[in-house]
Amino acid sequence: MAGREQHGMVQKRGVGHWFTHLGLIIGVLIIFFPIWLAFVASTVTQPEIVHPPMPLWPGDQFFNNYRDALVSGVNAPVAKMLLNSFVMAMGIALGKILISLLSAFAIVYFRFPGRKVFFWLIFLTLMLPVEVRIVPTYEVVAGFGMLNSYSGLIFPLIASATATFLFRQFFMTVPDELAEAARVDGARPMRFFWDILLPMSRTNIAALFVILFIYGWNQYLWPLLITTDPSMNTIVMGIKQMFPSGDDIADWPVIMATSILAMLPPIIVVISMQKLFIRGLVDSEK
Amino acid sequence: MATVKLSNLKKSFGKTDVIHGVDIDISDGEFIVIVGPSGCGKSTLLRMVAGLETVTSGEVQINGAGVNEMEPMDRNIAMVFQNYALYPHMKVFDNMAYGLKIAKTPKAEIAERVQSAAKLLQLEEYLMRKPRELSGGQRQRVAMGRAIVRKPDVFLFDEPLSNLDAKLRVQMRLEIKQLQRSLGVTSLYVTHDQVEAMTLADRMIVMNGGIADQIGAPLEVYANPQTEFVAGFIGSPATNFLPAALVSGAPAGTTVGVRPEHATLTTPDHGLVEGQVSYSEALGSETLVHLRLSSDAAFTVRQNGMEPAPEEGHACGVLWNSSDQMHFGADGRRIATP
Ligand SMILES: Nc1ncnc2c1ncn2[C@@H]1O[C@H](COP(=O)(O)OP(=O)(O)O)[C@@H](O)[C@H]1O
Ligand SMILES: [Mg+2]
Numbered sequence: 001m002a003g004r005e006q007h008g009m010v011q012k013r014g015v016g017h018w019f020t021h022l023g024l025i026i027g028v029l030i031i032f033f034p035i036w037l038a039f040v041a042s043t044v045t046q047p048e049i050v051h052p053p054m055p056l057w058p059g060d061q062f063f064n065n066y067r068d069a070l071v072s073g074v075n076a077p078v079a080k081m082l083l084n085s086f087v088m089a090m091g092i093a094l095g096k097i098l099i100s101l102l103s104a105f106a107i108v109y110f111r112f113p114g115r116k117v118f119f120w121l122i123f124l125t126l127m128l129p130v131e132v133r134i135v136p137t138y139e140v141v142a143g144f145g146m147l148n149s150y151s152g153l154i155f156p157l158i159a160s161a162t163a164t165f166l167f168r169q170f171f172m173t174v175p176d177e178l179a180e181a182a183r184v185d186g187a188r189p190m191r192f193f194w195d196i197l198l199p200m201s202r203t204n205i206a207a208l209f210v211i212l213f214i215y216g217w218n219q220y221l222w223p224l225l226i227t228t229d230p231s232m233n234t235i236v237m238g239i240k241q242m243f244p245s246g247d248d249i250a251d252w253p254v255i256m257a258t259s260i261l262a263m264l265p266p267i268i269v270v271i272s273m274q275k276l277f278i279r280g281l282v283d284s285e286k
Numbered sequence: 287m288a289t290v291k292l293s294n295l296k297k298s299f300g301k302t303d304v305i306h307g308v309d310i311d312i313s314d315g316e317f318i319v320i321v322g323p324s325g326c327g328k329s330t331l332l333r334m335v336a337g338l339e340t341v342t343s344g345e346v347q348i349n350g351a352g353v354n355e356m357e358p359m360d361r362n363i364a365m366v367f368q369n370y371a372l373y374p375h376m377k378v379f380d381n382m383a384y385g386l387k388i389a390k391t392p393k394a395e396i397a398e399r400v401q402s403a404a405k406l407l408q409l410e411e412y413l414m415r416k417p418r419e420l421s422g423g424q425r426q427r428v429a430m431g432r433a434i435v436r437k438p439d440v441f442l443f444d445e446p447l448s449n450l451d452a453k454l455r456v457q458m459r460l461e462i463k464q465l466q467r468s469l470g471v472t473s474l475y476v477t478h479d480q481v482e483a484m485t486l487a488d489r490m491i492v493m494n495g496g497i498a499d500q501i502g503a504p505l506e507v508y509a510n511p512q513t514e515f516v517a518g519f520i521g522s523p524a525t526n527f528l529p530a531a532l533v534s535g536a537p538a539g540t541t542v543g544v545r546p547e548h549a550t551l552t553t554p555d556h557g558l559v560e561g562q563v564s565y566s567e568a569l570g571s572e573t574l575v576h577l578r579l580s581s582d583a584a585f586t587v588r589q590n591g592m593e594p595a596p597e598e599g600h601a602c603g604v605l606w607n608s609s610d611q612m613h614f615g616a617d618g619r620r621i622a623t624p
Contacts, residue, residue, distance in 0.1 A: 186359035
């Protein structure tokens with residue numbers, strides 16, 4: 001009796017398994033379809049796109065379209081926009097990681113006057129994302145003459161509490177004895193930070209880097225506001241700028257090629273860092 | 287080559303006094319064990335010597351110089367922690383070399399010192415491993431190696447063996463003792479285990495609630511406990527305590543202490559006290575006979591394992607030499623027997 005019941009359950013799980021997979025495959029196809037269309041559109045000619053029916057299989061214009069996009073683009077070469085986005089995303093990710101590592105280090109390992117106050121001030125910034133403080137931030141950035149510059153794109157987005165919290169939580173799990181052993185070994189605080197805390201945090205840093213890189217890459221509103229010079233456009237906002245105003249015709253193959261190019265760096269970052277994650281998880285150590 | 291001197295050393299955390307004034311003069315090469323129950327302030331005392339905890343009042347001197355205001359690294363001490371505190375991302379070699387690297391020791395000398403420490407501790411094959419690839423005993427050795435390579439004036443150990451299993455603990459205890467003998471480095475060793483204290487110490491400090499109840503050589507402390515607490519803490523099974531009223535001839539108002547190994551069973555009406563056997567534990571070489579006295583106090587007698595153990599419920603008397611009988615006043619201090 002019990003055996004038959006168990007058998008039935010296994011069978012049911014088997015069928016459920018297939019349904020789950022089928023569901024997932026359909027889901028992936030639905031999500032992937034627009035991306036596929038964008039890819040197809042980036043490999044055909046303008047007339048092929050605007051005359052229905054829409055092509056569903058790639059054409060032979062791949063190299064032409066991508067070369068056009070990268071070298072000349074619509075307002076600015078896409079290669080330049082990719083570079084801008086890359087600088088901005090890297091700047092934001094690395095800047096945030098550096099600042100939050102240092103502030104978490106200060107909060108966890110030092111007793112200084114106003115430690116609580118600083119902690120809560122950092123906490124407060126969680127409630128003030130860029131969009132909320134965008135007008136005063138613009139004023140400040142404009143005042144410093146940082147419009148149309150990398151520093152203007154990066155600095156206002158660096159201050160961040162989330163990452164500080166993450167590192168604070170991690171540092172608090174590091175045994176006190178480790179800091180004491182380092183102190184007995186003669187390591188001054190910053191030496192302890194570089195030699196011991198930083199290497200121990202590397203999987204956290206990798207995870208955060210991925211998240212923050214994508215966050216930086218996908219910024220839209222802020223670059224739109226402060227880059228008026230097309231050569232400083234980032235790619236995500238740049239796509240929007242490629243849409244024609246008035247009677248001009250949209251160069252769809254180039255726009256689609258740009259879209260596809262815009263997707264690649266985050267994917268590359270995720271895939272390459274994923275390996276580091278997994279290695280970090282496998283050699284889990286503290 | 288180092289002497290350590292603690293003078294009226296006190297520590298408070300906020301309003302809580304944790305160490306109430308400890309004095310000791312430690313001579314060069316001496317092995318001092320700080321022993322006491324958990325929470326009595328052993329670690330705090332050690333950490334004040336290390337410089338990991340500030341001194342509230344009193345003074346720590348190393349080689350005659352006050353070190354109260356010095357950072358741990360400037361005191362030339364090395365410490366072995368309970369959880370080893372090895373740097374998890376560094377290989378064994380780098381763990382041992384880290385302090386030397388910071389001190390800017392030449393590379394060749396670092397390699398040589400680490401190699402010789404590894405040889406001493408049988409760690410040579412493990413130098414390129416990470417700590418997590420080692421067993422508990424090996425990690426313990428690495429922690430010791432890290433202390434040795436620095437050639438410190440003083441070794442400080444905070445319950446270094448308490449994370450090991452019983453068998454390994456005995457083995458490592460012996461190794462630590464031999465190592466300390468051969469290196470001749472002045473050592474302070476914290477433990478809550480009185481067997482460890484008895485076997486390792488040249489002299490031990492028995493701590494009781496932040497007070498050094500007694501300082502002395504293990505056998506002297508065992509033979510001549512100065513307080514009721516020390517009599518109860520050092521020696522296993524623990525000393526029996528009885529109110530003076532139960533023992534004829536004992537000074538009134540005192541507590542009488544008798545060690546289980548000093549008492550023998552006899553027939554009823556012939557002992558100094560009478561009772562019934564509640565149970566016996568036969569351990570092979572010895573048998574612990576637990577009695578309930580007629581006054582309802584508990585009493586333990588340790589007898590040779592070869593002697594027949596009395597049955598449960600058996601009535602008997604207990605005898606001991608009056609010279610083995612200890613008396614403690616109401617304040618817990620020993621009263622010299624007249
Ligand atoms: N940083 C601290 N702040 C407040 N109290 C502490 C601190 N460290 C230790 N104590 C207290 O001091 C007492 C002695 O602690 P400790 O020296 O660690 O004892 P032991 O090592 O003998 O078990 C304990 O009651 C403990 O609660
Ligand atoms: Mg302790």
